[in-house]
Amino acid sequence: MIKNQKNSSCNTVNPEKIIYEYLRDYLKTHTVEESILEYRCIFLEGTSQNVLVRNIMEDIICSKIKQEKFFFILNYCFYIAINYWLRNNENEEYIIQLTQLFDRVDYTSTYYSRRKRKLLSLTQKFVNSKHHQKIKRIALILDYKPLIETDNNTLVDNLLSRYTYLYKPLLIGKENITELTDLIHDLQVTRTKSFELQLAQHIIYRTRLIEVAKAQQFSHGAGKIIRRSPNPTLLSNQDLRVVLKQYIKKIDKKITLYQLSRKFVVNNKRDLSYREFKRNLYFYLTFNIKPTNPNYNFEKKLWNLLDSIYYQSDTLLINNNLTLRTFRKLYQHLIISNSDKKKHDLLIKLISNLGTAQTVMLLIKIVLICPHVKTDLEQRLAQLYSCYEGKSLEDVPWMVKFLEHFLIAFSIYFGKIDISLAKAM
Structure with a gap:
């Protein structure tokens, strides 16, 4: 003492x-x-x-x-x-x-x-x-506020506890406090499981409503015995339905996004020049991406970006280090820059011209072929979040929608729930 x-x-x-x-x-x-x-x-x-x-x-x-x-x-x-x-x-x-x-x-x-x-x-x-x-x-x-009533005056800060994928990049730093690190990890695991369960229950609920409606049984009261499960997202029911179809449905009724990513990985294991790899990556990333704005030449812009990345290595054979650095560089350009943490003009343009769902799907595609960069994606999202702390939803209505989409996408592609029933929605 x-x-x-x-x-x-x-x-x-x-x-x-x-x-x-x-x-x-x-x-x-x-x-x-x-x-x-x-x-x-x-x-x-x-x-x-x-x-x-x-x-x-x-x-x-x-x-x-x-x-x-x-x-x-x-x-x-x-x-x-x-x-x-x-x-x-x-x-x-x-x-x-x-x-x-x-x-x-x-x-x-x-x-x-x-x-x-x-x-x-x-x-x-x-x-x-x-x-x-x-x-x-x-x-x-x-x-923690798992479900919250929001309005235009709600601050982005007040929604932070929802986005478990932001916990580690925002909170774990040089302090290196074991107890804090353990707490954040436990909260992240528990709350992620809770959201996934709520999402799965809501999907089952919506699917059963559709099944009953198709059977034309509502007039007999069949719909009343279905246990209601609230929408656990901050999206409207209609928006959530569209999002789930976007992330889960088969592309051109032939192949799922996950199957597409596996095909890309298999086909790019053989000896390829770096330029060939970037060309294949371009086709993979642009596949089934359809701009909502017909005047926005997304494909040309993406190829120009890929073409400029490590162009001095174009004739070299690909290796794990080079491809990993490529994916990280893509996130730097597509989301937010390290050198200027407030610069994310390209992301705003992508959301405006592709829509939130397609923009998120584009970014998720990269993780599906290289799981190692999931941490990089989360760090970029955390940097983006930090730009808008203190802002209201009225100031940045697109921001929370963007974060909600990732909450859903991470649950679908990296979670442990069976959402196959959503295909019927």
């Missing part, structure tokens, strides 16, 4: 490490409510029950500390509490309360204390940093 006076440890231990040790001890010996209050005292009031910690915080605040250094200290202190509560199976509500700590502060008030003004200035900047953004995402994911 840290004592309440300065001692020689200050000469040998980094000051922030003394704060870390103090918080670890405090969490063990005090209630959650007391711990949250102490966090408030230290990082919003500049005080503490411990004199040494109070003095260290004053030294940090009054020093010419770099902003990023302060962000790191505060961020680490948050994860100390999150880690402790997760490890001891404390109520996840406490983590949500802690992450909301800085939201209830009036940063516009004038304070006579120069130290407190400096502290609040730093904490306000922390609230707008990527560090706090990730902490807020943890709270959003813990506050």
